Amino acid sequence: MSPLLSQVLQVHRALHTVRVVRRILHATAAALALQLLLRITGWDVGASFAVLPAVALGATVWWLLGNRGHASRPSEPDALARTALWVEEQRVAARTAPDFALTTAVEMLAAGTAVPHALALVAARAMQESPLDAALWRARRAAWQWPVLFGVTCLMLMRVSAADRTQEGAAVATRTVPTGDTARPTATAPLGAWSVRVVPPAYSALPAVTHGDVNNVSALSGSTVVVSGAGPAPHAELTAVNAKRATMVAAREDASRWQFTVLAGSAPQTARVSRGGTTRLLIVEGHADSVPRVSLDAPARDSVFREPRGAVPMLATVQDDIGLTRAHFELIVTSGEGERFTVRTLLLRERSWPGSARIRSTELRGVLDLATLGLQAGDVVHLRAVARDAHPSASREFGSSETRAFRIARPTEYDSVAVEPAPPPEVDKSMLSQRMLLMLTEKLDKAQKRLVHAEVLRESLKLARDQTRLRLAVGDVVFQRLSGESSAEHAHSAGDGHDHGVELQGGKLAMSTSSTTGMLEEGNDSPVVAINQPLLEAYNAMWDAGRALEQGNPHAAIPPMKRALEAIERSRAASRIYLRGKPPQVIVDIGKVRLTGKDTGQVTLRSARAALDARAADRDTRLVRAASQVTTNTMAARDSVALLRVEALGDAPAFAAALSRVLAAMDRGGDATDVFVEARRVLGNVLRTRTTSWSRGVVP
Amino acid sequence: MLYAPFVFATAQYESGDWDSAPLVPANLIDSLARYTSLPVRPQGVTVPLGSEAVFQYPLLYLTGHLPVRFTAREAEVLKQYLERGGMLFVDDHNHDVDGAFNKTAREEIRRVAGPLLPLPNTHELYRSFFVFENGPPTTSHEMNGWGDNLVHEQLDAVVKDGRIRVLFSNKDYSSEWSFHPDNKRFLSVDNTRFGVNIVVYALTR
Numbered sequence: 001m002s003p004l005l006s007q008v009l010q011v012h013r014a015l016h017t018v019r020v021v022r023r024i025l026h027a028t029a030a031a032l033a034l035q036l037l038l039r040i041t042g043w044d045v046g047a048s049f050a051v052l053p054a055v056a057l058g059a060t061v062w063w064l065l066g067n068r069g070h071a072s073r074p075s076e077p078d079a080l081a082r083t084a085l086w087v088e089e090q091r092v093a094a095r096t097a098p099d100f101a102l103t104t105a106v107e108m109l110a111a112g113t114a115v116p117h118a119l120a121l122v123a124a125r126a127m128q129e130s131p132l133d134a135a136l137w138r139a140r141r142a143a144w145q146w147p148v149l150f151g152v153t154c155l156m157l158m159r160v161s162a163a164d165r166t167q168e169g170a171a172v173a174t175r176t177v178p179t180g181d182t183a184r185p186t187a188t189a190p191l192g193a194w195s196v197r198v199v200p201p202a203y204s205a206l207p208a209v210t211h212g213d214v215n216n217v218s219a220l221s222g223s224t225v226v227v228s229g230a231g232p233a234p235h236a237e238l239t240a241v242n243a244k245r246a247t248m249v250a251a252r253e254d255a256s257r258w259q260f261t262v263l264a265g266s267a268p269q270t271a272r273v274s275r276g277g278t279t280r281l282l283i284v285e286g287h288a289d290s291v292p293r294v295s296l297d298a299p300a301r302d303s304v305f306r307e308p309r310g311a312v313p314m315l316a317t318v319q320d321d322i323g324l325t326r327a328h329f330e331l332i333v334t335s336g337e338g339e340r341f342t343v344r345t346l347l348l349r350e351r352s353w354p355g356s357a358r359i360r361s362t363e364l365r366g367v368l369d370l371a372t373l374g375l376q377a378g379d380v381v382h383l384r385a386v387a388r389d390a391h392p393s394a395s396r397e398f399g400s401s402e403t404r405a406f407r408i409a410r411p412t413e414y415d416s417v418a419v420e421p422a423p424p425p426e427v428d429k430s431m432l433s434q435r436m437l438l439m440l441t442e443k444l445d446k447a448q449k450r451l452v453h454a455e456v457l458r459e460s461l462k463l464a465r466d467q468t469r470l471r472l473a474v475g476d477v478v479f480q481r482l483s484g485e486s487s488a489e490h491a492h493s494a495g496d497g498h499d500h501g502v503e504l505q506g507g508k509l510a511m512s513t514s515s516t517t518g519m520l521e522e523g524n525d526s527p528v529v530a531i532n533q534p535l536l537e538a539y540n541a542m543w544d545a546g547r548a549l550e551q552g553n554p555h556a557a558i559p560p561m562k563r564a565l566e567a568i569e570r571s572r573a574a575s576r577i578y579l580r581g582k583p584p585q586v587i588v589d590i591g592k593v594r595l596t597g598k599d600t601g602q603v604t605l606r607s608a609r610a611a612l613d614a615r616a617a618d619r620d621t622r623l624v625r626a627a628s629q630v631t632t633n634t635m636a637a638r639d640s641v642a643l644l645r646v647e648a649l650g651d652a653p654a655f656a657a658a659l660s661r662v663l664a665a666m667d668r669g670g671d672a673t674d675v676f677v678e679a680r681r682v683l684g685n686v687l688r689t690r691t692t693s694w695s696r697g698v699v700p
Numbered sequence: 701m702l703y704a705p706f707v708f709a710t711a712q713y714e715s716g717d718w719d720s721a722p723l724v725p726a727n728l729i730d731s732l733a734r735y736t737s738l739p740v741r742p743q744g745v746t747v748p749l750g751s752e753a754v755f756q757y758p759l760l761y762l763t764g765h766l767p768v769r770f771t772a773r774e775a776e777v778l779k780q781y782l783e784r785g786g787m788l789f790v791d792d793h794n795h796d797v798d799g800a801f802n803k804t805a806r807e808e809i810r811r812v813a814g815p816l817l818p819l820p821n822t823h824e825l826y827r828s829f830f831v832f833e834n835g836p837p838t839t840s841h842e843m844n845g846w847g848d849n850l851v852h853e854q855l856d857a858v859v860k861d862g863r864i865r866v867l868f869s870n871k872d873y874s875s876e877w878s879f880h881p882d883n884k885r886f887l888s889v890d891n892t893r894f895g896v897n898i899v900v901y902a903l904t905r
Contacts, residue, residue, distance in 0.1 A: 302714075332767045334800050339846060339875065341765050343800040382715060382767045397811070403715050403769030586726035587743045588881060593733040 004120065005080070005109045007127055008102075012083040014136050018143050025147035027060040032154035039161050081107045088126060090135040102126040190276035194229035198264075203392045204289070204322045205358065218285045219264035220322070225284050227271065228259035234275035236260050240267060292320040292327075292387035292399030299383070302405045308375035312368040314349070316385030316401055323358030327351050327387040329366060330400075333373060334380045346373075358390065370406075381406040433470055434542075434568060437463060438561045441545075445554045457552035464549035467561075471542035474568070478535045534574065538567035612684060619644060619655070620683055627676045630666070638666050658682040706732065706903060708744035709757035711788070713774055716766035716801070719746070720793050721874035723881075724761065728895040730881035735896050736829065738903070749774040754781050759902040763791045763874040767804040770812065779812050782858075782865045787902040788813075795839070795847035795872030802870060809858065813866050816856040823857075825864060828901040830893045836869065837894050839876040847872065863905050867898065 084106040091097075105115045105123035115123070193213040200206040201222035211217055219225055227236075233251035249271065251260040262271055264286035271282040298315040318327050328350040335342045349366040353359055364385055373381065385401040441463055448456045541564035548557035612620055626640035645659035658679035665672040708725045712718045725744030732740045747753050747760070750773040754760060760781070762768075770778065782788065790809065792802045806816055819825065821835025835854060842851045848870075858866040877892050884890055 332800055332804070334766050336765075339765075339794075339841075341794060341796075341799065343767075380766055382769060384769065402771050403767070405715055586723060586880060588726050588729045588733060590729075590733045590740060590742050593730055593881075 002109055002115075004102075004105060004123055004127060008080055008084050008087065008106050011087060011132060011136075012080060015083065015086065015139065018136070018140050021140075022143040022147065024060050025144055025151065027057075029147045029151040029154065032151050032158070036154045036158050036161075039158060080110050087130045087132065090130045090132065091126060093131070093135065096129060099126065189231050190278040191234050191273060191280055192230060194227055194273075194280075194282075196282065197226040197228070199224040199226065203390045205355070205390070206322070215281060216283045216285065218287065221264055221266040221286045221288045223264040223286070225262040225264055226259055227262065227273070227282060228257055230257055232275065233258040233260075234273045236274075237272045238262060239270045239272065240265070246272065289389065289391050290321050291397045292318055292324060292389050294318050294327075294385045294387050294399045294401040296383070296385050296401035296404060299404050299406075302407075304407045304409050305370065306409050308373070308377070308379070308408045309371040310369075312370065312383075312406070314364070314366045314368055314383070314385075316364040317361075318364060318385065318387040318399070319361045320387070320389045320399070321360070322389055322391075323360055324353055324362065325358060325388055325390045326353075327362070327364055327385065329364065329368075330384050330386050331368075331373075332382040333375070334382070335376060335378070337378055375408050377408050377410045379408045433466070434538075434561065434565050437466055437470065438558065438565060441549070441554045441557050441561060445558060448554065453552065456554070460549045460552045460554050460557075463554065463557075464546050467542055467546040467549055467557075471539055471546060474535055474539050474542065478532050478539055532571055534567045534571035538564040538571070541567060609684065609686065616652075616683055619648065619652075620680065623659075623676070623680055623683065627672075630672060630676075634666065638663065641666070652683070655679065655683050705739035705741045706899065707741045707757055708732075708899075709747045709754070709760050710744060711749045711754070711760045711762040712746050713749045713762065713764075713768060714771055715769040716764040717793075718762070718764050720765055721763050721791075721878040723878045724763070724874055724895075727877045727879065727881050727884075727892050728899065730884070731890065731892040731896050732899055734890075735893070736900065738900070750777055752777060754778075754786070755784060758786060759899060760786065760788045761791070762788060762805075763793045764801050764805075765793045765799070767800040768808050769804060770808045775808070775812050782813050785863075787864060788866045789869075789898055789902075790866065791869045791872065791874045793872060793874040795841055795852075795870055795875070797848050797850070797870055799847065806868070809866055809868065813858045814860070816858055816866065816868050818854045819857040819859070819864070819867070821854060823864075824905070825867070825897060825901050828897045828904065830897055832894060832897070836871055837891065839871050839873060839891070841872045841875045846875075864901065 081103055084103040085100075088100060088102055099122060101119055101122035105119050108115050108119075196211045196214055196217050197208060198211065198217060198219045199208040200220050204220060204222075206220070217225060233253040236249040236251050237246035238249050239246045249260045249262070251258045260271075262269060262282075262284050264284050266286055266288040268286060269284045271284065273280050273282065295317045296315075297317060298313050314329055316327075316329065318324060329348040331346040331348060333344050333346065348368065349364055351362075351364065368383070370381075375381070382403050382405050384403040386398055387400075388396070388398045444456065444459050444463065451459075541560040544560035545557040545564060548554070548560070611617075622640060622644055626637045626644070629637040629640070641659055641662050645656050645663065648656040648659065658675070662672060662675045662679050665675045708729055710718070710725055729740055729742065729744060732738055733742075745757070747757060749760075749762075750771060754777060778788070788809075790805055792799065792805070794801050796802060809816060826832040826835055836852075838851055841847070850870075852870045855871070856868040857864045858868075873895070877895060884892070
């Protein structure tokens with residue numbers, strides 16, 4: 001190897017060393033920065049400095065491998081040429097113009113080519129004139145100074161951090177730690193026993209409780225949990241359930257003892273307390289103050305009252321975990337109907353337990369006097385029991401029971417389930433009269449032996465008229481109709497063909513054999529929806545009694561009168577249930593609304609009419625002309641039509657037939673417009689759709 | 701049909717007159733059929749609020765004049781219904797903020813679903829199908845001086861996770877929409893269009 005090439009090779013190796021060292025420094029600085037970052041963020045990785053070399057080594061290897069492609073081997077001609085070029089660049093720094101002789105010579109030497117003597121001399125001079133030592137020093141400084149400076153800064157910061165920790169630890173270690181009755185200096189004494197005291201919130205009026213050395217304590221939300229122990233203050237962190245971050249708790253140190261407080265919430269919290277290498281957990285189970293539990297035991301169900309009077313017993317059971325302060329029954333009275341309602345709220349049996357007189361469980365009793373509420377028919381009363389506890393929050397929920405509703409029935413309504421006895425029907429009046437009639441008839445029966453027949457007959461006819469009046473009154477309530485009409489007598493004359501489930505058989509009413517469906521399918525007459533069978537029996541018995549009385553035979557009238565009375569009584573005693581009316585059910589025809597439904601009719605398609613051929617057009621003109629002459633010259637018009645008919649007989653028989661109808665109409669006199677129009681349509685082969693009830697009609 | 705048709709469900713609660721607007725379901729069903737392509741059942745259903753059958757219906761309509769007091773069972777079922785994604789549309793048939801229905805229904809809803817808060821008139825509910833630039837459409841009953849004699853500018857709602865769970869109206873749509881759908885032809889503008897928005901919102905959000 002020539003001396004020149006040897007010198008260039010030395011410079012190349014020096015530069016390569018600079019680059020390698022720079023990469024190592026970069027890796028080390030990165031490792032230090034990582035170490036510092038871990039320390040700042042509080043990650044305790046144990047032996048921190050053991051990690052550093054490994055990280056630095058790994059980073060260096062990664063760096064070298066990643067840059068292997070860029071590292072030029074000294075033996076490569078390009079690498080030596082670049083080094084020669086770098087040497088010549090240093091001459092520029094020394095204010096000497098470069099002549100690139102050195103680079104050319106090195107390239108030739110590296111390629112194994114002989115270098116001309118003159119070129120070799122110039123190259124050697126360039127090599128000697130280059131300030132290589134200074135240039136290499138500058139390269140080293142430029143390459144190394146920043147990573148070294150960064151690494152040193154990281155080291156200093158780490159040292160400062162380590163010093164702070166050491167100082168803190170030393171302060172803890174030299175603190176005086178009392179144990180029991182004696183106090184002696186100790187270094188980070190392990191955490192010992194503690195005492196837990198729970199102070200409930202003031203509103204609860206509950207006493208404070210000291211639990212001693214426990215790991216788990218239950219506390220009402222808002223309670224103050226005081227944890228205390230002996231020795232220096234430990235490190236305490238508080239973590240709520242499901243929370244990611246812990247909250248530092250400042251422990252207060254007082255002479256020989258420490259303590260910190262935790263405010264119990266409505267969810268559990270964990271206090272992590274550590275000192276001297278010992279860590280303990282205290283779980284504070286906070287639970288919310290529950291709202292009072294209220295149950296309404298009486299009345300046990302909703303109800304409907306016939307009249308707004310009566311007494312309703314009320315009983316409610318109230319309980320609370322802390323203590324009750326107030327309880328009462330609450331009534332909401334709603335009056336009105338349709339779109340107009342008025343509401344008033346009433347509180348009944350209000351009770352309160354202030355301060356220390358609070359109780360946890362009680363019963364509310366009372367009697368609701370409906371008459372005092374001034375209720376009207378249709379009014380609704382909602383009743384519930386309400387209780388409050390002592391929680392001071394303005395938005396505190398109160399406890400309430402389920403609600404019972406009472407409704408006062410309207411006189412005209414029949415659409416609600418009535419669990420109370422229904423109002424007595426009007427037939428009650430008849431019952432009294434029937435009883436009186438029976439008594440009068442029995443009296444007449446006993447007296448008829450000493451009366452003349454005419455007298456008996458006159459008295460009997462009087463009773464018969466009263467019996468007939470009662471019978472008609474009963475007949476009014478035998479049948480209940482959908483429209484509200486109830487007369488059984490209104491149209492039941494014999495043979496009137498007016499059958500809607502009832503027919504007259506010799507004056508009596510009898511169920512039709514056509515059954516109920518026949519009744520409901522009747523036309524304009526309102527269908528019968530219910531039949532009072534006992535009253536039907538009473539009606540017929542009254543008819544028998546009336547007939548006997550009309551015949552002047554009161555004795556024979558007594559048995560049917562008794563049957564009638566018994567039937568009325570059965571009717572009165574029957575239980576009645578009024579069912580709520582069903583709301584109207586409207587079924588929307590979706591297909592119709594969307595215009596996608598099936599149509600059973602056929603739509604008449606309208607298309608352009610074909611033009612008449614020449615012959616038909618001529619006939620059409622002649623027909624129109626004849627029609628226009630009808631009013632002015634009837635005979636001429638008739639002749640024209642007749643001629644036209646004759647011509648059409650051969651090739652257009654339908655048109656000829658239509659013209660025959662025209663001629664017949666003209667002979668009859670009157671308006672012949674329709675037949676002329678029809679003839680013209682036949683000529684033009686125009687099909688018309690018949691007018692039907694279905695608006696779109698069908699093609700004939 | 702790929703999907704079960706939408707069924708309009710009216711909530712039947714034990715207290716009060718839950719059936720005070722019997723024609724509203726048919727009217728809204730008619731509107732859904734008229735304006736949308738949603739598969740819809742031609743007849744609504746009445747479902748007891750204390751029954752788990754409510755879980756079959758994505759939207760419940762609740763109205764009345766009288767006080768609303770949910771039974772324990774009703775409150776529990778309704779709470780589950782709302783948590784499972786159901787939507788409750790409550791309309792005050794009294795249109796009276798001082799009325800029994802408004803006071804008691806709000807109290808019950810607060811217990812079951814949380815407090816009702818004003819719903820901004822820019823809420824997507826007002827653009828879910830038809831666009832109502834000024835929020836909920838005013839009803840004729842509001843302007844006629846019924847009830848509290850107020851025109852309520854906003855609806856109230858319980859919104860959770862960006863979705864309306866309970867929509868509360870004092871505007872008395874129950875009166876406004878309670879007519880036979882055949883009579884829509886007498887209206888220049890169909891006043892039930894907002895009901896379509898409510899249904900579409902309940903089905904798509």
